Amino acid sequence: MTDAELDAYFRRIGYSGGGAPTLETLQDLHRRHAESIPFENLNPLLGRPVRLDFASLQEKLVREGRGGYCYEQNLLFQHVLKSLGYRVTGLSAGVVWNRPPEEMTPRTHVLLQVDLEDGPWLADVGFGGQTLTGPIRLEADVEQETPHEPYRLVRCDESDEFELQAEIRGTWRPLYRFDLRPQRLVDYEVGNWYVSTHPSSGFVIGLMASRAPTGCRYTLFNNSLAVHPLGGESERRTLGTAVELREALTDVLGITLPNGPGMNPLLERIAAADPPPR
Numbered sequence: 462m463t464d465a466e467l468d469a470y471f472r473r474i475g476y477s478g479g480g481a482p483t484l485e486t487l488q489d490l491h492r493r494h495a496e497s498i499p500f501e502n503l504n505p506l507l508g509r510p511v512r513l514d515f516a517s518l519q520e521k522l523v524r525e526g527r528g529g530y531c532y533e534q535n536l537l538f539q540h541v542l543k544s545l546g547y548r549v550t551g552l553s554a555g556v557v558w559n560r561p562p563e564e565m566t567p568r569t570h571v572l573l574q575v576d577l578e579d580g581p582w583l584a585d586v587g588f589g590g591q592t593l594t595g596p597i598r599l600e601a602d603v604e605q606e607t608p609h610e611p612y613r614l615v616r617c618d619e620s621d622e623f624e625l626q627a628e629i630r631g632t633w634r635p636l637y638r639f640d641l642r643p644q645r646l647v648d649y650e651v652g653n654w655y656v657s658t659h660p661s662s663g664f665v666i667g668l669m670a671s672r673a674p675t676g677c678r679y680t681l682f683n684n685s686l687a688v689h690p691l692g693g694e695s696e697r698r699t700l701g702t703a704v705e706l707r708e709a710l711t712d713v714l715g716i717t718l719p720n721g722p723g724m725n726p727l728l729e730r731i732a733a734a735d736p737p738p739r
Contacts, residue, residue: 467480498534499714531572535587677689706728
């Protein structure tokens with residue numbers, strides 16, 4: 462990244478600190494990224510490509526005020542961290558969130574290993590409504606605080622995999638499983654093509670958007686908007702019109718919506734559907 466590109470990213474997330482590759486810088490960038498750049502899957506829903514080259518990531522997530530999903534979010538974050546001098550390795554995971562424990566899932570989630578002087582850390586700014594808002598140490602069986610919920614890593618039985626879990630309302634919930642094999646961009650391109658185009662992919666079927674500002678999380682699934690305050694009861698509201706959906710996406714989630722003839726019909730279709738089950 463050039464200095465101008467890095468400065469544009471810093472403005473996007475409201476960062477004005479130093480650029481030394483320290484834990485403190487990583488924590489601040491991680492939190493501000495999750496607060497400022499929303500998770501969203503509008504491109505797959507609109508039949509538009511999801512490109513992973515740096516120029517496309519910078520244009521969409523930084524200059525256009527859009528968001529993206531894990532491939533876009535974490536690959537952009539990887540470019541930023543490497544530009545600052547961090548040692549970063551891309552990894553992949555199979556998502557087990559809200560799935561039966563015995564179900565086999567493909568490795569279609571991107572996460573990052575960041576090696577600091579005191580050892581490796583896990584960074585992930587792209588897991589949607591339950592994304593990390595701060596890095597955690599890559600160490601098993603230790604409860605670790607973040608700006609939002611506590612997280613922990615556990616070793617999977619008889620394997621070299623870790624499982625990331627979050628404590629949600631007093632219960633530890635599994636999110637995804639991964640190992641430490643480095644991934645190449647070509648590996649990500651294959652997974653990205655699958656999740657953004659396959660007719661059974663959740664990213665093609667339904668609208669998903671989220672953001673994690675200080676003190677709460679906002680999540681939108683189709684026409685159901687939820688506000689999850691930390692330590693409080695969640696509030697949910699069904700958005701019954703395209704106008705309400707547009708306002709939620711722009712004013713609550715912070716997304717600058719893409720131009721084009723397909724946007725209004727998409728919002729009208731989603732608003733008219735039955736709300737998803739809770």
